[in-house]
Structures are given as C-alpha cells and as structure tokens.
Amino acid sequence: MARRIDVTGAGGVRLAAWEYADPPKETDSLRAAPGVLFLHGLTGRASHWAAAARRLAGRYRTVALDQRGHGHSEKPPQAAAHSRAAHVEDAAAAVEQLGLGPALVVGHGMGALTAWQLAAERPELVRGLVSCDMRAAALGAASQREWAQWLGSWPVPFATLADVRKWFGEDDPRVERPDPARGAFYAEVMREGEDGWRPAFEPEQMLRSRETWVYDAHWDDLARVRCPALIVRGLDGELGRAEAQEMVRALPQGAYAEIPDAGHYAHYAHPEAWHAAVEPFLDRIAGGPPAGG
Template identity: 70%
Template sequence: MVRRIDVTGADGVRLAAWEFADPPKGGREDEKAPGVLLLHGLMGRASHWAGTARWLSARHRAVALDQRGHGRSEKPADGPYTREAYVADAEAAIGQLDLAPVILIGHSMGALTAWQLAARRPDLVRALVICDMRASALGAQSQREWEEWFKTWPLPFATLADVRKWFGEDDPWLERPRPSRGEFYAEVMAERADGWRPVFSRRQMLMSRETWVHDAHWEELALVQCPALVVRGVDGELGRAEAQEMVRVLPRGEYAEIPDAGHLVHYDQPKPWRAALEPFLQAALLTS
C-alpha cells in the first residue's frame, strides 16, 4: 500500500511524500518502526524508490520524498533551489512525519542533501546511505555540458516507447545501451497536448545544479557522525578512488560497489543493491 502525505517545506513550499505503509514485521504493534527517508537525485522522483521502499517497509517505516521542483511537489518558478532549501525541506519532512532518528538513503543529489543534513543535524539521523554522489567539485565545464545535453533532447516524445529508446539506447551520453535508464526517464515524463515532456523544468534543474557543482563537499562529509555506507556503481559517476577516500573521510564510513551498474545503481541492479544495504542497515540499528 502506498499513500501520499503532504509536507510543508522551507518557505512554505508544498512537498509530496509517499509512504510505503506495509505493516513492519518483527516487533510489537506499539513499537515505532525505524524511519527511513529516501531522497531521489536531480530529475528524479519518489516513485523511483518504489522497489527499495517495498522491501524496506517489511521492517521500517519507508517514506520517499518528491523534492522541490520534482515529481508532484511544488515547482516555484524562481526557487529557491539552493542547498539550504533542499536540506531544510528534508529536515521539515523528518519532523512532520515523525521519522527521527531517521535512516537517510540518497541517490546522487539526494545523497548530498542527506549527508549535509546528517552533518548539520546529527541528532536527527541514525544512519546514512550515499549512492553514487561525488564529494569533489565538478566545475563550470560540467554545468556547460549539462546545458548542451538538455538541448539534445528530442522533445516532445511521441510515445513512452520513444522515451525509453532515446534515453536507453540513442542518448549521445550513453556508452552502451541501458534499458533501465530508459525506464527511469519514462517515469519522469507526462503526456501533454503535443506529446510526452518531463514533469520538471530543465531550467530549474540547472538552477539547482548550479548551487553545488562548483564546490567540494568534503568538510561536511567529515562532520557526519552516524554510520555511513558509500555505494557506487562500477560504471557510475563516482570513481573507486574517490569513493574510498569518502569512506576514509567519514568517521564511520563503509564501502560497497555494485558490478554492472551505472549511475542508477538501484535501477540497474536491484538485487545486489539490496544485498549491499540490508546488512549495513541491520548493523546500524543495533549500534544506534
């Protein structure tokens, strides 16, 4: 069962949270199940976490958040789409949903939000999972490349099959076909009068990205006090050397890598992804 819960974020922005509410097993009915907040990456949405949230919901209270500018959440024309706004939104969701002490699981930009919140509010966070997000600055060239990439999108798409094919096979950014990537992007398209278009504004995505690509984030990583698992796809954006340095910098860091997975680790390899997370989460609950 999935239910939507509206949350008020920073500056009064309306956010949509989605609770995967199967009754947790293994405890008394009056026990509070450990809370998990799942944070998608740039251009993502809460539904991208459905597979992960379903197995989590057997023992946890699993909630996925549509972050501002994404999914069913509000998309204010001029933001703000700052790091501070995203972190404040996540903090508001934890408080309003009574999830603390929470396990934060973040992918890409959502992982950055997660570790920034864990650094600033250690009292709220029990454990942290960082999925394929770099701590190093990406720089202005990376932002320019994204601007050019957005221009290559052949919008509008005539059908969802065209969406799946372009993002899974034809996108010039692809080194090899990844059908899971096509499925990922099909979930963030909506049918309009002229065809299928993204549910987000590409301009707003660039605004959001502008606030973090120019800076390194090692100092905040070092402030994370809770157990933290860094997960990378072998073919993803986070290289092995940087991932292992992140683990070294984290006071209680651990490392996992998933073979034959790209940036969308939980989409590409859901079973190995689960196998990497479950023992970490179980140990974190025992030690927190």
Template identity: 65%
Template sequence: MAERVDRLDVTGSGGVRLVAWEFAESPGKRRAAAGRPGVLLLHGLMGRAAHWAEVASRLAGRYRMVGLDQRGHGDSAKPAEGPFGPETFVADAEAAVEQLGLGPVTLIGHAMGALTAWQLAAIRPDLVRAVVICDMRAAALGAGSQRQWRQWLASWPLPFRGLAEVRRWFAEEDPALDRPRPARGEFFARVMAERPDGWRPVFSRRQILLAREGWAHDAHWEELAQVRCPALVLRGLDGELGRAEAQEMVRVLPRGSYADIPDAGHLAHLERPEEWRERVEKFLAEAEAV
C-alpha cells in the same frame, strides 16, 4: 511488492508545498510500520520518490519507508524562481523528517539526494541515525560540467510521441550513452507527463540547471567530515563516482564504510535492486547493532 499506500503533505522551507509517499507491504500494514525505524529516501536530480518503489518494497517489512518528491520534482511544488540551493533542499528534508515523525532517521540518498542526506546529517546529528550515500561525488564538478549539462538538456527531442519513444531514446539513442541502459529508459519514462503536443518532463529543465548550479561548482568534503553517524558509500562499478574518490570519502567520514555493485552504473538501485538491497540491509543491521 510494496505499494504506494499514502500521500503525505509536507511544508518545506519558505512554505513550499512538498509531497512524500509512504511505502508499505500492503495498505493494512501502514499502521504497523509507524513503530518501525524511519527511513527517508531522497532521489537524485530529475528523479522522484516513485523511483524507490522496488527497493522500498524490499525493506518495508523492517522499516517505515518514506520517499520525498523534492522541490522542483515529482508532485511537489516547482516555485518559478526557487530557491534551489543545497541549503534549501536540506531544510526541506529536515522539515519532512520532523513533520512526519521519522527521526532519528536513516537517510538514503541517490546523487543529489545523497548530498542532501550527508549535509543534513552534518548539521542535525540528533535527527539522523545513519546515512547511505549512493553514487554522489564530494569533489567539485566544475563549470565545464554545467555547460555539458545545458547542452545535453537542450538536445532532448521534445516532445516525445509516447513513452516507448522516451524509453528508446534515453536507453539507446541518447548520444551521451556509453552503451544501452534499459533502466535509464525506465527512469525517464517515470518523469514524463502527457501534454497537448506530446510527452514532456514533469520538471523544468531550467530549474534542474539551477538546482545543479548549487553543488556543481563546490566541493563538499568539509560537510562529509562532520557526519558522525554510520555512513555507507555505495556505488555501481560503472557509475559516476570513481573507486579512488569513493575510498577517500570513506576515509574522510568518521564512521564510513564502502560497498559496490558489479555490473551496475549510476542507477544501481534500478539496475540491480536485489544486490542494492543486500548491501543496504547489511549496513543498516550493522548500524543498529552499534
């Protein structure tokens, strides 16, 4: 397993303090990784860089693997009033690539992070060599989706008494679930912190809704069509991105390709890390050979 060997400070858009984490096979191999092709891992809404640890370990032997805690998430700053628009997340990722010397970089994004990845690739083709889009829709989700999210966030039984309770509620008891999902419980356990009254999320739910507002109402096909580098659309068969929309995204992408992972949902990189690595590694090898 790779371990998180170093904290890297980044100054994001508007001077916001961001934190990135570099993954390597061992502490002594971080220096060697500096000469390898750079990969920036962009988590989804409510996530953090630590969610990439297992799959990063499987790629660290060939790539310089860096995960960014995006604004409002993880250990990065959470400015009270934002901004949290898509263009700000893109500017933050751009700053991370440039300040950490990762370019030309491969961007691997999950959900919201995937949108950030393809938007950055569209406006800075000089900075991005390839993109992996994990379970993110290009179509608009609509106002109803935002209302559902507001109700769901308000339904959380906060504070939790411990991490076991966090895991159980998000993996088994959340009414939004279609079936038990242990990886989902682990996902949320990693974004909780102990407070005087119990365990609460490290992020602000209000800020999460603000961040989601920026992309829930708009479609993003135009930016997708501007991505000139190789791009992989990757989905769990039981995820949020349907097959028909995924195939249309591949068609719109000038150099798009498609892969899926059976028996996986929205969190495919946590549910099926070995299968996820196989698909991504195959794509990266093909992209490098072009």
C-alpha cells in the same frame, strides 16, 4: 501500497511524499519501526525508490520524497528557492513532520548530497546514511555546461513513452551501450500533455539547483557527519573508486560498498545487488542506538 503524504518544506513549499506500507491498524506499531527517508537524484522522483522502499517496508517505516522542483512537489520559480539550504530544510521537515527521526537517510546523486548535509547540520535527525554514486569533489563549470547542453538536446515532446525509453536507453549520446533500465528510469519522470510527453520538471530549474553545488567540493560536509555512513558506487558509475574510498576515509564512521556491472542507476537497474550491499548496513544501524543525537 503507497500512501501519499504532503509535507511543508522550507518557505512553505508543498512537498509530496509516499509511504510504502499497507495502512496499519495500529499507528503506534508503525511509529515504532525505524524510519527510512529516500531522496532521489537531480531530475528524478520518489517512485525511483519504490522497489527499495517496498522491500524494506516489512521492517522499516519507509518514505520517499519528491524533492522541490520534481515530481508532484511544488516547483517554485524563484532561483533562491532551489538552494542547498532549502533542500536540506525540506529533508529535515520530512523527518520531523512524519515522525521518522532519528532516520536512516538514503540518497542517490543530489539526494545523497542532501542526505549527508542533513546529517552534518541536524545530527539529531539522522541515525545513519547511505550515499549512492555522489561525488564530494567539485565538478566545475565544464560539467554544468555539459548538463545544459544535454538537457537542451532532449527531443521533446516525445510522441510516446516507448520513444522516451528508446531515446534514453539507446539514442541518447550519453549512452555507451543499450540500457533499458535507463530508458525506464527516464520514462518515469515524463508527463503527458496535448503535444506528447515532456519532463515533469522545468529544465532551467534543474540547472539552477545543480549550480548551487556543482562548483564546490563537499569534503568538509562529509567530515562533519558523525553517524555511520555507507558510500555506495556502481563499478561503471560516476563516482570513481579512488574518490569513493577517500570519501570513506573522510567520514568518522565510513564504510564502502561496490556493485559490479552497475552504473549511476544501480539501485534502479540492479535492485537485488543493491539490496545485498545496503541492507546489512541498515539492519546493523537500526539494531543499535541512535548515533548523532
């Protein structure tokens, strides 16, 4: 069962979060469980972490956040509202307002960057982190142009969700081979309107958010993370093995996990393999003293 809880983020932006557990009879027993905050990637939403959060909910207090501009959270129109600092402050607000800290923070893509920047800026809030398929190197202007072209190529509105699944899973020029999980992933970020299905976000806001980090390298942020950190990549993901291993070396307490036969959406498309790689790390950190306070 998922219970919605709203959080007030940076600048008063309302953020939607979901706690994946049955409502407890004893609130104190829930508060005593180690907290896990899940952060989705750019264009994603909290529900992409639902399977992972439910699986861990028996032993952890698991919460997934719709980041600003995404899902059911507010979508402020100002460009400045989509800064890196705002995303990090939002994550800190979720940990503090929901009593999760010091939390295990698990992020995918942009959410992983937010996770390690939170750990660097507010070490007392983060016990450990898991970074899934996010690069530390600068991606540059060409990457931003490619993203703008890709977002502009979406044939919206889609007539049906089946059309969404087919396009993202088969027809999207970025798809090298049919991938039903990718189609399902993007079907979750659509909402129905009078003329069909469109994304539950503003593409221009996604580009604004991305341009706040795509031109910069983030090695210094990694080096400032003092808590244990796991770098996770799918064998066919966007993060290459050499860069991932260099990220591990940059971290004072870095570890590495690789998921075979998986790409950028490893946690969503291959949940069993993802859990096999990540759960031992979480259990080890949760069993020890907080590292960063």
